[in-house]
Amino acid sequence: MQALYAQLLVGLINGSFYALLSLGLAVIFGMLNIINFAHGALYMMGAFVAYFLLNVMGIGYWPALIIAPIAVGIFGMILERTMLQWLAGLDHLYGLLLTFGLALIIQGVFQNYFGSSGLPYAIPDYPKIGEFHGLQGGMNLGFMFLPIYRGWVVIFSLIVCLGTWYLIERTRLGAYLRAATENPALVRAFGINVPRMITLTYGLGVGLAALAGVLSAPINQVRPLMGENVIIVVFAVVVIGGMGSIMGSIVTGFALGVIEGLTKYFYPEASNTVVFVLMVLVLLVKPTGLTGRAA
Amino acid sequence: MKTKNKIVTALLLGTALSLASAGFAAAQDKTVKIGALSDQSGLYADLGGPGSTLAAQMAVEDSGLIAKGWKIDIISGDHQNKPDIGTAIARQWFDVDKVDAIVDVPNSGVALAVNNVIKEKNGVYINSGAATSDLTNAQCSPNTVHWTYDTYMLAHTTGQALVKAGGDSWFFLTADYAFGAALERDTTAVILANGGKIVGGVKHPLNTSDFSSFLLQAQSSKAKIIGLANAGGDTTNAIKQAAEFGIVKGGQKLAALLLFLTDVKAIGLETAQGLNFTETFYWDLNDQTRAFSKKFAARMKNSAPPTMVQAGVYSGLLHYFKALDALGGNPHDGVKVVEKMKSMPTEDPLFGKGEIQPNGRTIHSAYLFEVKKPSESKGPWDFYKLIGTVSGDQAFTPLAESKCAMLKK
Numbered sequence: 220m221q222a223l224y225a226q227l228l229v230g231l232i233n234g235s236f237y238a239l240l241s242l243g244l245a246v247i248f249g250m251l252n253i254i255n256f257a258h259g260a261l262y263m264m265g266a267f268v269a270y271f272l273l274n275v276m277g278i279g280y281w282p283a284l285i286i287a288p289i290a291v292g293i294f295g296m297i298l299e300r301t302m303l304q305w306l307a308g309l310d311h312l313y314g315l316l317l318t319f320g321l322a323l324i325i326q327g328v329f330q331n332y333f334g335s336s337g338l339p340y341a342i343p344d345y346p347k348i349g350e351f352h353g354l355q356g357g358m359n360l361g362f363m364f365l366p367i368y369r370g371w372v373v374i375f376s377l378i379v380c381l382g383t384w385y386l387i388e389r390t391r392l393g394a395y396l397r398a399a400t401e402n403p404a405l406v407r408a409f410g411i412n413v414p415r416m417i418t419l420t421y422g423l424g425v426g427l428a429a430l431a432g433v434l435s436a437p438i439n440q441v442r443p444l445m446g447e448n449v450i451i452v453v454f455a456v457v458v459i460g461g462m463g464s465i466m467g468s469i470v471t472g473f474a475l476g477v478i479e480g481l482t483k484y485f486y487p488e489a490s491n492t493v494v495f496v497l498m499v500l501v502l503l504v505k506p507t508g509l510t511g512r513a514a
Numbered sequence: 515m516k517t518k519n520k521i522v523t524a525l526l527l528g529t530a531l532s533l534a535s536a537g538f539a540a541a542q543d544k545t546v547k548i549g550a551l552s553d554q555s556g557l558y559a560d561l562g563g564p565g566s567t568l569a570a571q572m573a574v575e576d577s578g579l580i581a582k583g584w585k586i587d588i589i590s591g592d593h594q595n596k597p598d599i600g601t602a603i604a605r606q607w608f609d610v611d612k613v614d615a616i617v618d619v620p621n622s623g624v625a626l627a628v629n630n631v632i633k634e635k636n637g638v639y640i641n642s643g644a645a646t647s648d649l650t651n652a653q654c655s656p657n658t659v660h661w662t663y664d665t666y667m668l669a670h671t672t673g674q675a676l677v678k679a680g681g682d683s684w685f686f687l688t689a690d691y692a693f694g695a696a697l698e699r700d701t702t703a704v705i706l707a708n709g710g711k712i713v714g715g716v717k718h719p720l721n722t723s724d725f726s727s728f729l730l731q732a733q734s735s736k737a738k739i740i741g742l743a744n745a746g747g748d749t750t751n752a753i754k755q756a757a758e759f760g761i762v763k764g765g766q767k768l769a770a771l772l773l774f775l776t777d778v779k780a781i782g783l784e785t786a787q788g789l790n791f792t793e794t795f796y797w798d799l800n801d802q803t804r805a806f807s808k809k810f811a812a813r814m815k816n817s818a819p820p821t822m823v824q825a826g827v828y829s830g831l832l833h834y835f836k837a838l839d840a841l842g843g844n845p846h847d848g849v850k851v852v853e854k855m856k857s858m859p860t861e862d863p864l865f866g867k868g869e870i871q872p873n874g875r876t877i878h879s880a881y882l883f884e885v886k887k888p889s890e891s892k893g894p895w896d897f898y899k900l901i902g903t904v905s906g907d908q909a910f911t912p913l914a915e916s917k918c919a920m921l922k923k
Contacts, residue, residue, distance in 0.1 A: 225734075439723050483727035488690055
């Protein structure tokens with residue numbers, strides 16, 4: 220039983236990454252109608268920016284948590300301005316192909332310079348408060364030894380996810396955004412700069428991916444292909460949760476992390492496939508996803 | 515009349531010419547084409563991949579055959595760790611590109627599949643990248659030479675040393691494909707033979723990024739040793755995350771049964787220090803390995819010195835070229851060339867003296883290393899401390915134990 224608690228907690232940790240990434244995808248899809256295949260590459264860029272900040276400029280983890288998402292977010296906004304905006308109104312397939320191509324290019328460039336094995340990025344060891352050295356070390360919870368950093372990941376991503384949900388579903392800015400997706404012409408008539416809002420939204424989604432990248436840098440290594448593996452799972456999460464649903468993607472992200480964790484315990488060989496089996500089942504029963512709206 | 519004579523002369527001349535050129539071809543065909551088949555972009559790309567192609571190129575340059583009028587081409591392919599892609603490339607190379615030899619081929623699953631194609635096409639297979647000892651045992655082939663290392667060697671060096679040092683209960687984290695299975699099998703045999711026991715194990719999918727669930731299971735098994743029967747990115751992730759979960763601090767020891775130079779770089783000395791493992795080549799072994807590695811690193815994009823897999827590609831090919839030189843030309847007959855390779859003792863700057871056994875296994879020394887502490891490391895790739903040398907006949911499968919069918923003639 221103790222082992223089971225531990226597996227549930229470990230599942231939640233992975234679920235945090237799924238939730239952060241699928242949330243960004245959902246925001247982008249919901250507002251821009253673009254299936255952002257470059258999400259994994261941008262997640263990887265977030266981790267690399269953190270790595271450069273530390274090793275080139277000596278800027279540590281905490282500032283990187285803010286700087287990296289902004290830097291990658293700006294990169295994303297440039298992509299949106301220069302390329303993605305021309306695809307507005309076209310079939311989803313065009314956006315998918317464009318972002319997929321971008322992902323291959325970005326990953327290829329990083330791989331060319333950094334190879335395929337990872338670069339180490341240490342867990343932050345500051346600030347030092349009492350016996351705690353930043354987020355290093357761990358706590359004995361009785362049923363398991365929980366690395367403090369992983370606990371931090373769960374709490375922090377939960378806050379970010381709920382904050383994003385609040386921003387989009389409960390604030391005036393969010394209302395504008397949602398309205399702009401429904402009927403851009405009408406919103407423009409009220410004097411709101413819709414294209415700029417779309418660009419900022421894409422930047423926000425991309426920034427979430429980069430944030431997940433920084434969070435994962437100390438756990439997984441900083442690798443050019445780190446996004447490639449995770450993005451497939453995240454797409455399955457989005458499909459299960461329902462395309463474009465903010466809360467749906469958050470809940471599904473965490474839930475699938477837990478389900479995957481349990482699979483690793485009961486039948487490890489299937490842990491890479493369980494998410495896709497679930498996806499198939501959900502698509503058969505409810506093609507719009509668990510919380511999705513019919514298109 | 516005159517015209518008729520002319521025709522006869524022309525015919526005779528033509529026949530003579532074609533006879534001459536046919537004879538020329540048989541005696542002195544000095545063209546060779548080599549295919550470097552590897553994982554060019556995945557989790558094994560840094561330990562083989564583009565570096566192995568470079569090593570092959572350097573072997574051509576250092577063989578001295580170009581000066582003797584040989585024409586040697588090297589092509590490379592990406593098998594993406596998929597056996598079907600690997601065999602498709604190998605078939606195309608033999609059928610269309612007329613490749614003579616295939617080198618490198620990390621990933622035991624792909625390596626075994628390609629082994630069959632090469633035997634069928636009568637090519638030459640100098641494998642340096644794959645670990646499975648089956649290549650020279652149950653699945654041995656007259657076309658295959660297995661260089662560098664194998665699972666038997668890893669089990670009988672690292673595995674044996676750990677059991678003898680008191681690590682008598684093991685829990686395995688095993689990559690779920692041919693390589694992991696072979697390494698677990700060979701190591702288990704050694705553990706049981708030395709009085710140890712296996713308390714459990716998990717098979718994880720290849721290319722896993724999160725090991726925490728598996729590590730928790732290993733932790734609760736209370737085994738003294740957690741044996742990592744995996745490689746490349748899987749091993750580095752497992753080791754890093756084990757440190758995070760306080761496994762080593764809790765008194766359990768990690769056995770990295772297969773660890774490459776690039777893996778240690780990825781883990782970082784802070785976490786990797788103290789790990790014991792075995793390799794058959796390290797860039798800083800002696801003056802010759804240092805000289806080669808310096809030349810190699812200067813041509814690598816990330817200035818990395820060669821791993822043992824890449825070094826094995828180099829010295830395996832050097833030996834292949836020696837055999838071709840001794841034959842006086844390329845017979846384009848894989849079995850014949852491999853027989854010649856087996857008949858000559860191996861000697862090169864990287865692996866020293868050795869031999870190729872009748873089952874295709876190359877025998878050379880193996881070295882037990884320990885990862886240095888960060889304070890002991892003097893340079894960007896100064897990672898290993900030599901703690902012991904195992905002679906080739908001690909490290910590799912004795913012929914009497916080999917299950918190779920070719921030995922039972």
